[in-house]
Amino acid sequence: MDTLIFRTIAPYLASLMVLFSVFVLLRGHNEPGGGFIGGLIAASAFAIYGIACGVAPVRRALYFHPMAISGFGLLLSALSGAVSLFMDMPFLTGQWTEISVLGLPIDLSTVLFFDIGVYFVVVGSITSIALALEEREHA
Amino acid sequence: METILAATVAIFFAVSIYLILSKHIIRILLGVAIFSNAVNLTIFTAGRVVREVPPIIPVELDTPDRLTANPLPQALILTAIVISFSIFAFLLVLAFRAYQELGTDDTDGMRVAEPEGEDLPPLGY
Amino acid sequence: MAIEPGHAVDLSGAMVLAPTTPADWLVVGPVAIPIVTGAILLMARHETRLHASLAVVGLLATLLCNIGLLARVLDQGPLVMTMGRWLPPFGISFAADALGASLALVATLVAVVCAFFATADIGAVGRRYGFYPFMMLMMAGVGGSFLTGDIFNLYVWFEVFLISSFGLLVLGSQHRQLDGATKYAILNLVGTTLFLTATALLYGTFGTLNMADIARKADGVRESAPLTTLAVLYLLAFGMKAAAFPVNFWLPASYHTPRIVTAALFGGVLTKVGIYALLRTLVMLFPPELELLSGLIAWIAAATMVIGIMGALAQTDLRRVLGFVVISGVGVMLAGLALGTSEGLAGTVFYAFHSMIVMTALYLLAGVMNGLGGSYSLSKLSGLYATNPLVAAFALLLILAAAGLPPASGLWPKVMLVRASLDSGQPWLAFAILATGLLTTLALGRVFILAIWRPRVAAGPKVPASPLLGYVALTALSLPVVVMGLYPDPIIAVAERAADAILNAPAYIGTVFPEGAAQ
Numbered sequence: 001m002d003t004l005i006f007r008t009i010a011p012y013l014a015s016l017m018v019l020f021s022v023f024v025l026l027r028g029h030n031e032p033g034g035g036f037i038g039g040l041i042a043a044s045a046f047a048i049y050g051i052a053c054g055v056a057p058v059r060r061a062l063y064f065h066p067m068a069i070s071g072f073g074l075l076l077s078a079l080s081g082a083v084s085l086f087m088d089m090p091f092l093t094g095q096w097t098e099i100s101v102l103g104l105p106i107d108l109s110t111v112l113f114f115d116i117g118v119y120f121v122v123v124g125s126i127t128s129i130a131l132a133l134e135e136r137e138h139a
Numbered sequence: 140m141e142t143i144l145a146a147t148v149a150i151f152f153a154v155s156i157y158l159i160l161s162k163h164i165i166r167i168l169l170g171v172a173i174f175s176n177a178v179n180l181t182i183f184t185a186g187r188v189v190r191e192v193p194p195i196i197p198v199e200l201d202t203p204d205r206l207t208a209n210p211l212p213q214a215l216i217l218t219a220i221v222i223s224f225s226i227f228a229f230l231l232v233l234a235f236r237a238y239q240e241l242g243t244d245d246t247d248g249m250r251v252a253e254p255e256g257e258d259l260p261p262l263g264y
Numbered sequence: 265m266a267i268e269p270g271h272a273v274d275l276s277g278a279m280v281l282a283p284t285t286p287a288d289w290l291v292v293g294p295v296a297i298p299i300v301t302g303a304i305l306l307m308a309r310h311e312t313r314l315h316a317s318l319a320v321v322g323l324l325a326t327l328l329c330n331i332g333l334l335a336r337v338l339d340q341g342p343l344v345m346t347m348g349r350w351l352p353p354f355g356i357s358f359a360a361d362a363l364g365a366s367l368a369l370v371a372t373l374v375a376v377v378c379a380f381f382a383t384a385d386i387g388a389v390g391r392r393y394g395f396y397p398f399m400m401l402m403m404a405g406v407g408g409s410f411l412t413g414d415i416f417n418l419y420v421w422f423e424v425f426l427i428s429s430f431g432l433l434v435l436g437s438q439h440r441q442l443d444g445a446t447k448y449a450i451l452n453l454v455g456t457t458l459f460l461t462a463t464a465l466l467y468g469t470f471g472t473l474n475m476a477d478i479a480r481k482a483d484g485v486r487e488s489a490p491l492t493t494l495a496v497l498y499l500l501a502f503g504m505k506a507a508a509f510p511v512n513f514w515l516p517a518s519y520h521t522p523r524i525v526t527a528a529l530f531g532g533v534l535t536k537v538g539i540y541a542l543l544r545t546l547v548m549l550f551p552p553e554l555e556l557l558s559g560l561i562a563w564i565a566a567a568t569m570v571i572g573i574m575g576a577l578a579q580t581d582l583r584r585v586l587g588f589v590v591i592s593g594v595g596v597m598l599a600g601l602a603l604g605t606s607e608g609l610a611g612t613v614f615y616a617f618h619s620m621i622v623m624t625a626l627y628l629l630a631g632v633m634n635g636l637g638g639s640y641s642l643s644k645l646s647g648l649y650a651t652n653p654l655v656a657a658f659a660l661l662l663i664l665a666a667a668g669l670p671p672a673s674g675l676w677p678k679v680m681l682v683r684a685s686l687d688s689g690q691p692w693l694a695f696a697i698l699a700t701g702l703l704t705t706l707a708l709g710r711v712f713i714l715a716i717w718r719p720r721v722a723a724g725p726k727v728p729a730s731p732l733l734g735y736v737a738l739t740a741l742s743l744p745v746v747v748m749g750l751y752p753d754p755i756i757a758v759a760e761r762a763a764d765a766i767l768n769a770p771a772y773i774g775t776v777f778p779e780g781a782a783q
């Protein structure tokens with residue numbers, strides 16, 4: 001896929017897809033969407049970037065190893081489930097709170113952090129599989 | 140509707156078992172992929188098929204106001220799809236590596252781990 | 265789900281409103297701790313020197329949690345927690361009874377020793393490829409399988425430890441590993457997919473996936489529902505996982521290919537998860553169907569143990585010998601399931617404790633012998649008694665244990681199983697168990713004679729220093745073997761409690777559904 005058009009457009013397309021994946025992730029709080037599908041969109045963004053520009057630039061752009069991202073997501077999800085320990089409720093019970101940023105009320109919940117964790121797990125694991133397959137292709 | 144789905148499931152199972160009985164890894168893998176799809180359809184059918192009534196509770200109510208479709212099979216199938224997708228991806232990579240390294244995708248020819256004509260253990264010393 | 269102020273909703277119909285205490289969290293710990301440790305290990309993938317200590321610490325914490333859980337279960341009966349505060353059967357329940365808690369404890373004990381042994385066996389490259397994270401996630405899957413109270417969740421945990429075991433199995437990517445892993449992966453995937461098929465039909469029949477809920481509803485639908493079909497499907501699926509004859513050929517094809525510590529962990533733990541699942545489904549959910557199938561299971565049990573050990577007699581590679589010994593142990597455990605009596609099931613549970621520890625120890629011993637003798641082949645190994653008498657001592661003890669001879673732990677479960685089969689009028693099953701014991705003595709006794717007693721046959725590689733780490737690991741596993749052999753009463757009591765927990769389903773149901781257990 002070494003065409004000029006694709007190589008020029010891929011970084012913009014990939015960044016747009018990552019942005020959209022974050023939108024889908026946050027939208028999943030109350031409407032269709034969520035961490036899993038958002039993570040898939042982000043992972044396909046990295047895969048497209050990898051196809052266009054090679055695997056090394058993707059790894060550089062990600063900075064962290066995909067499996068490390070996956071591990072972070074797993075940790076975040078597990079810990080957000082454990083918050084309810086301090087509220088005398090069972091594992092994975094959602095806890096809600098509302099904070100105010102510059103006068104703007106924002107709902108925060110452990111459910112959201114669980115979903116963000118799922119997002120990172122999916123991004124990390126799917127990207128690592130995709131990059132491994134792309135590396136094999138180029139080698 | 141259930142009858143049609145049940146027949147489809149039966150065909151899927153038959154096709155997948157036929158493919159899994161093959162000697163070639165790639166056919167076995169195709170069979171496994173169809174196998175998991177057959178199971179997903181089974182879950183879908185087992186959860187009862189209802190026409191378009193999404194299980195959404197109206198804003199002003201606490202419980203649904205009529206009989207709705209069962210959302211649980213969707214969740215089960217989604218989980219099963221994710222799992223079978225990841226295992227299938229792993230299996231494809233594994234089979235590809237095995238083909239590259241062992242030079243065959245014929246299971247009869249894959250005798251590296253259990254070589255033919257191995258010595259029997261010594262009978263004494 | 266933010267609740268509008270002023271709009272009061274009666275939550276008692278959907279949620280558990282009673283507060284949970286931190287002690288209730290013991291049931292989640294054996295799963296959550298390995299997951300968190302595994303996640304941290306994944307993040308710290310380059311700090312390979314830290315991996316081993318982190319993993320050992322994580323597993324020790326899991327072990328403590330398991331001890332606490334078992335103590336509490338033995339003291340106060342089953343412990344239940346339903347995720348997210350939803351009322352069962354809508355929420356996914358974790359329910360620990362004596363069976364699940366005790367097996368989880370022994371599995372974690374074995375894993376701690378393996379993680380410790382692996383500090384020497386797995387080098388920086390293996391760690392970089394994720395040996396310890398995979399191991400932690402596999403133990404999370406195993407713990408989840410033992411403790412979950414929901415049958416679909418059981419499937420998910422099966423897949424969690426299956427995927428992690430694939431990762432462990434191909435670690436190193438030698439040709440033989442790829443060969444073994446291909447067969448292991450495909451056949452196990454078919455097995456778990458069969459499990460899912462059975463679960464789909466079960467869901468269609470009962471409309472619920474909570475095992476306590478299924479157990480209490482089974483009598484009501486028995487007239488109209490194909491419960492026998494379900495029981496047979498579960499027998500096939502879990503029999504495949506447990507490596508029961510005739511669906512056991514993936515085990516000898518793969519268990520000798522990975523690193524020895526991986527093989528030790530697999531040989532010790534994984535088949536027992538299959539046995540556990542068989543006990544849980546057939547004994548607790550479908551007792552009348554189990555009675556119908558008991559003749560079939562008895563034949564499967566006898567065939568598994570005798571054919572398994574005859575396979576061991578024909579092998580030269582020490583690890584392949586052990587693979588077949590694992591299979592014959594599965595047959596012995598299935599014998600108790602076939603009998604279905606309290607004593608038979610207690611014998612099965614006790615044998616599962618014994619087999620987890622002894623099989624892991626035997627594989628680790630094989631690793632130590634390979635380190636000293638430079639080979640796994642019985643035609644090359646020799647003269648270890650002269651150079652390392654301590655290895656000979658460990659080998660003798662573990663061989664006695666595996667064969668079911670005193671003073672080691674294998675004697676008592678076999679006594680229980682033989683007595684139970686005589687009591688239920690099946691002397692041939694007792695004969696099969698005893699014959700298997702004799703053949704195991706032959707198969708492993710030959711290993712002892714050839715590898716240890718025989719004078720050195722060849723100028724092998726120079727003898728390295730004594731493997732201190734291996735000795736420590738073997739001591740840690742041999743101690744429980746001797747203790748269970750000499751002082752079996754407390755273990756028998758635990759095994760009887762475990763058998764009672766699945767035979768006496770109403771107690772378990774009553775814990776998951778505190779009100780209206782009878783329905």
